[in-house]
Amino acid sequence: MSFVEMLEMVDILKRADYDGKKAKIMTKVVKSLHRNFGVRRSKDQLRKWWSGLKLREHNQYRRIRRVLQKSK
Template sequence: MSFVEMVEMVDILKRADYDGKHGPYSNPNVRNAKIMAKVMKNLQKTFGVRRSKDQLRKRWSDFKLREQDQYRRIQRVL
C-alpha cells in the first residue's frame, strides 16, 4: 500500500469517526461496515486498487498499535 493510499484511507476514517470517539452510535458494527465500504470504493476509484475490508481493517489497526510513527507522519500530512 503506497503512502498516498494510506493518507487517503486515514483521512476518510478520521472524518467519518470510524473509532466512534465522538459519541455513542446505534448499530456501530453496521456503521463501521458502511464506512469501510466507502473507503474500499474510494481507493478503487482513485487508485485502481482493490483491497478487502479485512485488509483495510487490519491496516488501520496496525497503524494505531504497531506503526505509530507512520501514523504520526500521515497525521502531519493531513
C-alpha cells in the same frame, strides 16, 4: 500500500470517526481506493491495516496525521 493510499484511507476514517464497527464507512474506503488508485482491497484487509497502523506503526501514523493537518 503506498503512502498516498494510506493518506486517503486515514483521511476518510478520521473524518467519519471510525471505531471498527461501521461497515458503511469501510465500504466507502474500499470504493474510494479503487476509484482513485485502481487498487482492490477487502474490508478485512483494510480493517487489519488500520488496527496495525494505530497500534504498531506510530511513526507512520504521526506522519500521516501531520500531512493531513497541513492540508486543511
